[in-house]
Amino acid sequence: MRALTTTKTALTGNYAVAHAVKMARPHVISAYPITPQTTIVEKLSEFIAKGELKASFINVESEFSALAVVYGAAMAGARAFTATSSHGLFYMYEMLWWAAASRAPIVMAVVTRTLGPPWNIHDEHNDILAIRDSGWAVAMASTVQEAFDLTVQAFRLAESAYVPVAVGLDGFVLSHTVETIELPPQEVVDKFLPPRNPDLPLRLRPGEPITMGNIPSDDRIHAEHLKNIYRAHQEAKRAIYSMDVEYGKLTGREYGGMVEKYELDGAKFAVVCMGAWCGDAKEAVRALRREGVPIGLMRLRFVRPFPDEEVEALAGLDRVVVFDRDITPAGGILGREVASVLGRDKVTNVLAGLAGVDFKAEDFRKAIKHAIEREYRDWIVAL
Amino acid sequence: METALLPISRPALGSGGITGTWRTLKPVVNLAKCIDCGICWLYCPESVIDWEKGQKIKIDYTYCKGCGICAHECPTKAIEMVPETGL
Numbered sequence: 433m434r435a436l437t438t439t440k441t442a443l444t445g446n447y448a449v450a451h452a453v454k455m456a457r458p459h460v461i462s463a464y465p466i467t468p469q470t471t472i473v474e475k476l477s478e479f480i481a482k483g484e485l486k487a488s489f490i491n492v493e494s495e496f497s498a499l500a501v502v503y504g505a506a507m508a509g510a511r512a513f514t515a516t517s518s519h520g521l522f523y524m525y526e527m528l529w530w531a532a533a534s535r536a537p538i539v540m541a542v543v544t545r546t547l548g549p550p551w552n553i554h555d556e557h558n559d560i561l562a563i564r565d566s567g568w569a570v571a572m573a574s575t576v577q578e579a580f581d582l583t584v585q586a587f588r589l590a591e592s593a594y595v596p597v598a599v600g601l602d603g604f605v606l607s608h609t610v611e612t613i614e615l616p617p618q619e620v621v622d623k624f625l626p627p628r629n630p631d632l633p634l635r636l637r638p639g640e641p642i643t644m645g646n647i648p649s650d651d652r653i654h655a656e657h658l659k660n661i662y663r664a665h666q667e668a669k670r671a672i673y674s675m676d677v678e679y680g681k682l683t684g685r686e687y688g689g690m691v692e693k694y695e696l697d698g699a700k701f702a703v704v705c706m707g708a709w710c711g712d713a714k715e716a717v718r719a720l721r722r723e724g725v726p727i728g729l730m731r732l733r734f735v736r737p738f739p740d741e742e743v744e745a746l747a748g749l750d751r752v753v754v755f756d757r758d759i760t761p762a763g764g765i766l767g768r769e770v771a772s773v774l775g776r777d778k779v780t781n782v783l784a785g786l787a788g789v790d791f792k793a794e795d796f797r798k799a800i801k802h803a804i805e806r807e808y809r810d811w812i813v814a815l
Numbered sequence: 816m817e818t819a820l821l822p823i824s825r826p827a828l829g830s831g832g833i834t835g836t837w838r839t840l841k842p843v844v845n846l847a848k849c850i851d852c853g854i855c856w857l858y859c860p861e862s863v864i865d866w867e868k869g870q871k872i873k874i875d876y877t878y879c880k881g882c883g884i885c886a887h888e889c890p891t892k893a894i895e896m897v898p899e900t901g902l
Binding site: 643 | 818819820821822823824825826
């Protein structure tokens with residue numbers, strides 16, 4: 433069903449997210465400005481000021497409060513949105529766990545940015561990956577169009593699985609880059625995203641006082657609750673696939689659910705990566721295919737829940753090259769996670785693009801070649 | 816009818832539960848000294864003091880933890896913490 437009122441326009445990644453949030457009809461938005469996220473909430477407050485969006489924009493003095501506000505709103509039955517980056521995300525850290533363990537269906541845009549010191553506003557994935565175990569679903573967009581689509585889908589996912597969803601987009605590389613984008617008509621978004629059920633995750637009404645989050649009479653209640661969050665994430669995987677198909681029928685855009693597969697048929701080697709630089713990685717894969725190298729690419733759209741089964745499908749390949757735009761004292765995060773599925777001897781982990789250093793298609797091509805020929809020179813290799 | 820996706824509780828008497836045998840002091844009100852100000856009712860952390868203007872105050876010893884805050888706050892010292900050791 434391709435409606436005639438689809439708008440084709442050009443937007444930055446951040447404005448695409450703002451348009452997606454507007455079309456999702458949220459009740460409450462609260463955020464604190466931080467580069468490179470700021471223009472998302474600037475645009476949203478402009479929509480509200482112009483009367484194009486009917487929502488409460490609540491100004492706060494910190495990111496901790498921003499998440500606390502949307503958390504309270506979501507628990508009271510509102511559709512709520514916030515956005516942040518880097519240090520702002522880390523300032524929210526405690527509230528992230530409260531929101532996830534409360535099953536609050538919040539959507540948050542995380543515009544990825546490196547951590548200081550030294551002060552640096554450029555792109556790196558360490559910030560969004562640091563929240564991967566908090567109970568949030570964590571997704572990464574690769575294009576401006578996907579930043580829009582993923583944000584709309586995130587509301588649907590959050591309100592069906594009752595897990596908060598963080599939608600990542602690369603700082604500047606995506607957030608401030610203008611690309612052409614198709615905006616679906618409002619009716620299509622309304623069809624895809626039914627109104628928020630205010631009685632879940634709990635029913636909060638005047639005159640019916642309840643307490644959540646207080647000390648359980650038996651710790652086993654708490655343990656069971658933690659298991660339920662794990663189960664919710666496993667169920668979210670199914671929701672992500674069915675959602676993707678449904679969204680595809682409405683807009684003509686399907687992404688492949690948990691992962692995007694590129695040229696993997698008949699491949700002996702695979703690249704695994706996430707985010708905007710996957711476009712450059714695809715260029716490199718295309719070039720290597722022309723050279724006769726049987727290689728494909730798997731782009732992780734979600735890192736939480738983790739696409740275990742999808743990664744496991746790469747087990748028969750000769751070598752899997754995982755690109756991490758992050759660094760930890762134990763190597764690359766995605767490299768270790770993929771190795772936990774495929775084994776360490778199958779995986780080469782290349783850490784690159786750190787601190788926002790540009791990593792182009794040609795750099796990918798060289799790095800992949802070094803990795804599959806088992807000879808490294810200038811790459812930081814963790815495994 | 817419980818539909819919440821997370822553990823919740825509803826308000827009930829004595830949020831800290833029924834008092835065990837460990838309480839050693841309990842507040843006893845001397846009504847002759849009481850001026851009906853309601854301060855003990857306001858300060859009781861367990862909400863076990865039943866008070867309305869013009870009514871004599873009543874303390875629910877099933878839930879009273881014997882913390883002594885009411886006795887401490889009483890402006891006329893009408894509440895005494897009496898030992899419960901039975902000795």
